[in-house]
Amino acid sequence: MDRDELGAWLRLATTPGIGNQTARKLLATFGLPTALFAQTEAALSQCVSERHARALVTVPPSWPELLEKTWQWLHASDLAEGTARAIITLGDVRYPKKLLDTEDPPLMLYVVGARAVVQGQPFAEGRCLAVVGSRNPTAQGADNAYQFAKALGATGLTIVSGLALGVDAAAHEGALAPIAPDRPLKQGDAPATIAVVGTGLDRVYPSRHLDLAHRIARHGLLVSEYPLGTPPLAPNFPKRNRIISGLSQGTLVVEAALASGSLITARLATEQGREVFAIPGSIHAPQSRGCHALIKQGAKLVESAQDVLEECRWALPAATSFTAGDTAVGTDEPAATVPQESALLQAMGYDPVGLDALVNRTGMDAASLQVQLLELELDGVVARLPGALFQRVGRG
Template identity: 45%
Template structure:
């Protein structure tokens, strides 16, 4: 780290010093030891009030900043400032990027093709399945999945990416060494080992209500686009979607039941212009370069390049005819439970083997193997 970065770090640990002050400090021609400056000089350099300038003069310490960095490095925690060439280019483009990023894990993921998957903290079984399936399919193609490691859809997105042998980035509303929610401890450990954890809040900082809306701009800022799986009409996911639009990112949404309040927000996004998404191809069609230069092969493909099916999926596919078959009829023709059949049918839709019709009913899709 260079001296200017230590300067920014020292400032960031002073109460009442926010991103505006840090941005002004970063734009200075050289690093400044504010503890040796007069209040008037600090006011001129950072455009702060006399009271804040005095606080900076009294509390600024480059020595403490160096000590913090050494302690964090020993714990496996790194940091990036906007002065660093390793700071993610996509995030630098947004209107209000964080001046300091704390990280644990593989920081090279900050420069890989990435896509955000977000949604409600209280999803339906349908929402969980879709989130995990979408994340897995994208991860298998070399796309890094970004989410917030919250309960519900976020956690399923991370798990899907890891299950697909891919990478994932978790953006936290607390310090990178704090696990929140606590039940995601095992998931957090796996992301540390196989992915990346990111936060703009210093290590040890406990989660606070106001931190989560702020961290949402980083989730969308690190991503080429954002997929909303399930969101109620007053969901925090809609905040992220709005931020994504402000940042010039595309928004995609998974449709759900018209009777489900958990999909009301998703449907509203679609009405406002978000792309209705049924398979990952709906996403990839918008980004021909998203998987360019990365792993385009999918481990679970057959000799014809189509997604291979599990034995259970083969059974369900055989029960679905070339004419519409009701869900109840498929249930009668197979020995699976209703919840598991629902999962298998969804998987077959993602693999573009069947489509769902009103009713609900299902029908097979003719592909080149059937010609």
């Protein structure tokens, strides 16, 4: 893409009052943006309103500066080794077909990622799964997101999420887990994970995910529809959810409250004709109520990664060690070999529980319980929660 072509796309995308739908109508009538901006106001008025036509022939004051900034960003020499940047427009052969088939595909996708992926076909068509959920998950919810993403990523799927706190971050981490940190992606490799963000790609939000974003760029993709310099504005995050679901064949909701962005993503997935999966949880956990509502509405209840693979009819690569007999998420160990759980873990159940309740259930004194709980916590089997509560996690 040369500078003039980039400038025309940027101008179309940032013209006040011109949304994606109107822009697509203009492109269908006049062709590429460079041809569109060669038209007179009268010619444009035959396609759109006079107000829109007037806006199109008026150069936005911020456009020259944005063009220069974007051009410099694309050609900067400060990129980490093995990574690349690109802007993929509706007219680009690399534009993801599944997203193009949705009701509101973005005009432009800003992309940062592994060079071999960005310069090839960046999006793993037909083998992407969105994993979304609460920004404040339970310990078990965060572990579920990590383990599902790790198990499914090991089968060659690309995990798509939003780089937010909580489930999103756990899903990205799980997808990256099977990959050796020093192994660069090769031409033809699928991205391990795709993070669709709600800001410009010249910033990372939340800032604590800077290291995670750098690792995603080495082994996957960071994607945004927003121009450089766009801050973390609240309306942008629900809007970007249509891209998360639109890139994916299915959406897995790990934990979600009844009013949450994750349910927006699930609704969008349904409207786009994609599969929706939900992991059931405790009836006492607010973070589970959204998943339970989705299941009541027809989402597929899943208990293992295998459930997702079977429902989407995704074939396993010959080299994978993930087997159909696995019932635990993210492990190659058959359920029959799982060691017998301790009496304390049996007494804990799967809901958050306080020390007084455990004293009543086990008959043990508080001091002995605290010692055992600390040991289980150090082993990664139990998590300590706010409010002096404990919860078992993972396989424990």
